[in-house]
Amino acid sequence: MPPTTTLEPDVNNINYTSSSDPFKYSHGFTGVDQPQNYLFTHILLGTALSFGLAAFVYRIWSLILHKRMRVAVIATLNNVQYWGDNTSSFWPWMKRNLLYAPLGTTQYRREVHITKGISIGTLPSRLRLIIVILYTIPNVLFCLEPVLHTNTAKPDIHHTLAELRGRTGTLAVYNLVLAILFALRNNPLIWILGIGYDTFNFFHRWTARLLFMQVLGHITAWAYNTYRTWYDGEGGWDSIHWMFEKSQSYRWAVVGFLAFVFLVSHSINPLRHAFYEVFLATHRLGIFAALVGVYNHLHLHALPQLPWVCIIIGFIVGELLFRIIRIIRANCGWREYRNGRKGGRGRMWTRASIEALPGEVTRVTFEVPNTWNKKPGAHVHVWIPRLAWWQSHPFSVAWKPPSTTATTATLGPPSIVETGHAGQADRSSNSVVTCMIRAQGGFTRKLYNLASSPAFVASSSSSSSSKTLFASLEGPYATLHSLTSHSTVLLFAGGIGITQQLSFLPHLLRGYNTNTTATRKILLVWCIPNLDCLSWITPFLDQIRMMRNFGHVASIRVFVSRSDSQGGAEGGMRIEGVDISRGRCNVQGVLEEQVRNRVGAMVVSVCGPGMLSDSVRKAVRNVQGKAVVDLVEEAFDY
Numbered sequence: 304m305p306p307t308t309t310l311e312p313d314v315n316n317i318n319y320t321s322s323s324d325p326f327k328y329s330h331g332f333t334g335v336d337q338p339q340n341y342l343f344t345h346i347l348l349g350t351a352l353s354f355g356l357a358a359f360v361y362r363i364w365s366l367i368l369h370k371r372m373r374v375a376v377i378a379t380l381n382n383v384q385y386w387g388d389n390t391s392s393f394w395p396w397m398k399r400n401l402l403y404a405p406l407g408t409t410q411y412r413r414e415v416h417i418t419k420g421i422s423i424g425t426l427p428s429r430l431r432l433i434i435v436i437l438y439t440i441p442n443v444l445f446c447l448e449p450v451l452h453t454n455t456a457k458p459d460i461h462h463t464l465a466e467l468r469g470r471t472g473t474l475a476v477y478n479l480v481l482a483i484l485f486a487l488r489n490n491p492l493i494w495i496l497g498i499g500y501d502t503f504n505f506f507h508r509w510t511a512r513l514l515f516m517q518v519l520g521h522i523t524a525w526a527y528n529t530y531r532t533w534y535d536g537e538g539g540w541d542s543i544h545w546m547f548e549k550s551q552s553y554r555w556a557v558v559g560f561l562a563f564v565f566l567v568s569h570s571i572n573p574l575r576h577a578f579y580e581v582f583l584a585t586h587r588l589g590i591f592a593a594l595v596g597v598y599n600h601l602h603l604h605a606l607p608q609l610p611w612v613c614i615i616i617g618f619i620v621g622e623l624l625f626r627i628i629r630i631i632r633a634n635c636g637w638r639e640y641r642n643g644r645k646g647g648r649g650r651m652w653t654r655a656s657i658e659a660l661p662g663e664v665t666r667v668t669f670e671v672p673n674t675w676n677k678k679p680g681a682h683v684h685v686w687i688p689r690l691a692w693w694q695s696h697p698f699s700v701a702w703k704p705p706s707t708t709a710t711t712a713t714l715g716p717p718s719i720v721e722t723g724h725a726g727q728a729d730r731s732s733n734s735v736v737t738c739m740i741r742a743q744g745g746f747t748r749k750l751y752n753l754a755s756s757p758a759f760v761a762s763s764s765s766s767s768s769s770k771t772l773f774a775s776l777e778g779p780y781a782t783l784h785s786l787t788s789h790s791t792v793l794l795f796a797g798g799i800g801i802t803q804q805l806s807f808l809p810h811l812l813r814g815y816n817t818n819t820t821a822t823r824k825i826l827l828v829w830c831i832p833n834l835d836c837l838s839w840i841t842p843f844l845d846q847i848r849m850m851r852n853f854g855h856v857a858s859i860r861v862f863v864s865r866s867d868s869q870g871g872a873e874g875g876m877r878i879e880g881v882d883i884s885r886g887r888c889n890v891q892g893v894l895e896e897q898v899r900n901r902v903g904a905m906v907v908s909v910c911g912p913g914m915l916s917d918s919v920r921k922a923v924r925n926v927q928g929k930a931v932v933d934l935v936e937e938a939f940d941y
């Protein structure tokens with residue numbers, strides 16, 4: 304016989320504990336084991352913190368080691384070779400089998416395709432997968448604990464499900480904190496732990512999937528108990544309907560749930576990459592809806608997890624403010640007027656000049672009204688409202704001379720002025736920052752089309768006002784690896800990946816010339832489809848080649864893969880100081896040759912298509928044990 308009562312249950316009141324409340328297992332704390340919920344949350348937090356601590360210790364250890372290497376090489380020139388040999392087999396083993404290991408044998412950056420043209424993304428690395436498993440297992444066990452651990456204190460299934468509802472709800476909100484933190488571009492953990500944004504993005508996706516499963520468990524447990532409750536002679540869907548009618552909190556919960564369903568389903572890899580900017584914009588809206596839903600659900604029921612949502616809101620608002628301040632600081636400043644006016648200063652915002660290059664690449668030169676004294680390998684988020692007012696895209700800073708008073712309207716590509724210290728800049732002048740942007744399907748295609756349109760080219764050469772575009776740079780987001788502690792630096796670039804690697808050449812050469820880095824030998828290997836690509840960087844190459852000791856320390860090898868391409872040793876194309884060969888690069892061969900002829904410790908950096916990155920990773924793993932060889936991988940993908 305279904306229980307009936309004449310007293311109306313107060314489903315909005317968590318302290319309503321009437322034993323005659325038929326919905327007591329659907330709301331409030333009846334059956335919910337709050338001490339256990341907190342205990343398990345603390346264990347999960349401890350698990351996450353212990354991963355963080357391990358990363359932090361590794362970071363500090365490698366910072367100290369790299370500093371020692373750098374100082375020792377700078378101070379005692381004959382000590383270089385010591386750092387190039389392994390003193391034990393531990394680190395080579397760790398690098399080969401864990402730190403640099405893909406999940407299987409080779410494939411890591413190359414995407415997995417289910418059919419031609421449809422990719423399901425990349426596979427996790429071995430280390431990432433281990434961390435995901437170690438974090439997922441306790442999550443699953445803690446959620447299932449109410450079901451697995453039944454005893455006499457749990458009179459029936461409704462009690463067990465109430466406990467499950469409390470557990471999954473608590474852990475879902477806790478995981479939401481991590482999922483949001485990991486998604487932030489300016490997440491301070493990136494710097495504290497020395498872990499790149501793409502790794503945090505990976506963990507963002509996994510914690511989000513986990514929390515979604517917990518949300519599903521939370522809702523299912525609630526729905527089952529409510530469906531099975533009879534009140535005033537009604538049950539089933541009527542009970543569920545009655546709950547929604549009586550409680551605004553549940554209506555907000557539905558808003559949150561639908562937002563989570565949307566967020567998870569539109570994040571699948573093929574959808575995400577096919578319409579990345581639409582994905583980003585709608586993802587932000589989805590997160591907003593989810594947070595509003597969860598906040599109101601917790602607030603109206605006065606649930607103790609509410610402060611956790613306030614922490615999330617604090618993260619988001621704090622980061623947004625940080626980004627706004629950063630954008631204003633980077634792009635807004637004073638400009639010295641030289642032409643037209645007699646002189647003086649005026650407010651200025653960043654302007655960009657664009658130039659179409661062969662191979663569907665646009666060279667974009669930004670005149671920034673502030674000094675950019677940043678390390679090589681940094682990237683910026685570029686906003687050009689004329690092309691897409693609601694989008695900003697990440698691009699590496701391919702070229703940033705240490706000191707320049709050039710303006711985009713008056714000069715061509717900015718030139719190097721060697722300064723006394725690697726990375727030291729003239730603080731009094733504006734900066735010129737150059738990006739090279741390969742045309743894809745959206746913003747970058749519009750940019751290239753504009754730069755190559757006859758109307759724009761004509762207007763650029765006539766009136767100076769239409770030469771430049773209003774733009775903003777957000778950043779710079781510096782790379783975590785300076786490459787200044789290794790004596791042998793091997794840079795691999797594939798296609799447009801050269802933008803990431805190029806800026807290391809002048810930086811390291813300057814470091815060598817001023818004896819401020821451990822650099823003794825640099826080789827840049829650039830794999831390109833045809834010789835046209837060389838025009839992307841020839842103005843910069845010319846300047847690099849003119850730097851002191853270029854021939855002594857640095858060398859550049861270009862591999863041109865298309866057989867129809869003219870040039871190379873036989874084809875007649877020559878650039879002094881650049882070795883041009885036809886065919887694909889034999890990564891393993893190049894690396895082994897460099898290991899044999901290395902000076903001191905060696906670092907290999909790669910930026911390019913997935914296939915190249917995977918080959919370099921494999922080659923680096925193969926030479927572990929023969930020498931100290933570190934790997935740095937940068938990707939143009941999240």
Ligand SMILES: Cc1cc2nc3c(=O)[nH]c(=O)nc-3n(C[C@H](O)[C@H](O)[C@H](O)COP(=O)(O)OP(=O)(O)OC[C@H]3O[C@@H](n4cnc5c(N)ncnc54)[C@H](O)[C@@H]3O)c2cc1C
Pocket residue numbers: 575576577578579580682695696697698699700738739740741742743744745746747748799802803938939940941
């Ligand atoms: C750290 C970093 C540095 C980069 N540096 C360069 C560079 O120096 N030169 C260069 O040519 N490219 C670079 N890229 C890649 C560049 O950001 C994308 O090619 C560009 O955003 C594509 O824009 P689209 O609208 O034309 O792309 P679409 O044709 O819409 O998409 C093409 C691909 O770009 C990805 N993409 C689209 N928008 C973004 C975005 N806002 N953020 C991240 N990925 C996106 C999509 O997932 C898709 O895989 C870099 C990417 C990253 C993450």
